[in-house]
Amino acid sequence: MKALQRYLVSAAVASLSLTGGTIGFSLLGGSAALAAEPTTVERHPAMESLSSAFREIGKNVEPSVVSIQVHKKMEMPPGMRRRLPSPFEDPQFRHFFDPNGEGDPQAQPDEDGPAGEQVGTGSGFIIEVSGNVGYIVTNNHVAGGATELEITLHDGRVIKNGKVVGTDPKTDLALIKIEADKLKPMAWGDSKLLQKGDWVLAFGSPMEFVGSMTHGIVSALHRSNLNIIRQGYENFIQVDAPITPGNSGGPLVNTAGEVIGINTAIASVTGGFQGIGFAIPSELAKPIVETLKTKGKVTRGWLGVSIASVNLPDVKKLAEHLGYKASSGVFVQEVFPNTPAYKILHHDDIIVKMDGKEMDDSDALRGRIATLTPGTEVTMTIFRSGREMDVKIMLGNQPEDLASINQPGGPKGDKGSSAQVPEAMGMRLAPASPELLRRFGLPEDSTGALVASVAPRSLAGKAGLRTGDLITEVNGKSVTSDEEARGAINGGDLKKGVRLYVMSRNMQRSILLQSDTPKEK
Secondary structure (H helix, E strand, O other): OHHHHHHHHHHHHHHHHHHHHHHHHHHHHHHHHHHOOOOOOOOOHHHHHHHHHHHHHHHHHHHHEEEEEEEEEOOOOOOEEOOOOOOOOOOOEEEOOEEOOOOOOOOEEOOOOOOOEEEEEEEEEEEEEEOOEEEEEEOHHHHOOEEEEEEEOOOOOEEOOOEEEEEEOOOOEEEEEEEOOOOOOOOEOOHHHOOOOOEEEEEEOHHHOOOEEEEEEEEEEEEOOOOOOOOOOOOEEEEOOOOOOOOOOOEEEOOOOOEEEEEEEEEOOOOOOOOOEEEEEHHHHHHHHHHHHHHOOOOOEEOOEEEEEOOOHHHHHHHHHOOOOOOOOEEEEEEOOOOOOEOOEOOOOEEEEEOOEEOOOHHHHHHHHHOOOOOOEEEEEEEEOOEEEEEEEEOEEOOOOHHHHOOOOOOOOOOOOOOOOOHHHOEEEEEOOHHHHHHOOOOOOOOOEEEEEEOOOOHHHHHOOOOOOEEEEEOOEEOOOHHHHHHHHHOOOOOOOEEEEEEOOOOEEEEEEOOOOOOOO
8 A cells, every 4th residue: 555655656756757847947938048158150151251341331431421401491380381382393393401300291391490490300421621721512502592400520520610612403502511520531542443233331410319320332433314403414323321310421431431422302102211222422422512612613625515325215316317327426406596505406416426525315415515515616516418428516604594595486497388287197287376385385487287185096196296295397498387287298299208397395306106017027
């Protein structure tokens, strides 16, 4: 019996021990784990080297980066303030500037400034120091129009004597001057040396968190035609380094800690960073900053033409119709009256070279002209009437508002003949009466054939004709009425293409009517 009791007690203890052990493992496993030796991963030399490099860059760059609080006057109802309207026509593109230091774009009661004043935060960096005077680079959309500036330095000092030296809206750059001691400048780097995949680091004050640093890679180079800067010059570096409101004007640096870009905009559906940021390259920014420092503003050379790249599909068709075989060059769409190019260049000319250097596309030509001062004489190699020729043009001074010169007008040619336009082309022509010309915003003394309607999927619609266009030339010869236009178009060969020169409210352009009929083999 005692043996049995001893057996039962032993069995019970064993069972309790087993159960208790299981419960104890489950509940006390954390304690057991805490008591165990921690697991570590040996630092990889390459990763440690990269971290060390980032730390070193941060230590060298951050003392030159500043936060900028900007006060601007706004015409709006008393007691209200709101975020600056974005200059982007496409809402997916947004600046990194943070007006009011907040994310809400709606108007709010003005609690910390006079009525009609807007307060915003941005970033900048010190690029030059002379004694106690420092020059800070930032964006025009940050500092342009500022009535008051407060600059917060890396060490916490707040400088209230900041003054805008000059701005350049066409590159979205601005230069500020401050007076303080112990200022540290940054060095320019060469953005032309950048390649896709290079490491870059972005600095600034996102959401007013002063001294922030992010990293990423160069996603693409030479991004243009984004309509980020109205009537401006776009040649952006695309990066994936995280950037958010407040970063505007901050430096984008290479792994040597040199400035190779200025943070300017993001592409975003939500308004927050989504992996696509844009920075102005140093090769564009550096000469602009130097000019702002010495002259306070930028003056640029100017031709007075509307242009398009030959490598665009529709433009290439027009060029081929004129007998031009190359895939590069710049197509002259319109020559504005009373400008340097007027009566020297003609619409449908193709600019092949300038001063002996090939002009691959319209961006190359615009960029080159913009670097030259007014009064500079240039030699244009152009393709006209089936051959190349050289013409000389003295550059003018580019107007502040380029849209103001986009007035209809230009040279005319010879007259055409008379017949009927097939309705199959999908357009209906009407006489250019004064009433219709006024309705479509055209000069009342204009002559030609007014496009009264265009069927959307017709040959004319696909070619780009729109209701309200005025046809003034057909295949290089002027037409003064709808009857002349009908005859000239009908007399052309749609398989080879019929070239129209048309005038609209704000521009003139060439259009090629061409049949979709497959070519015979």
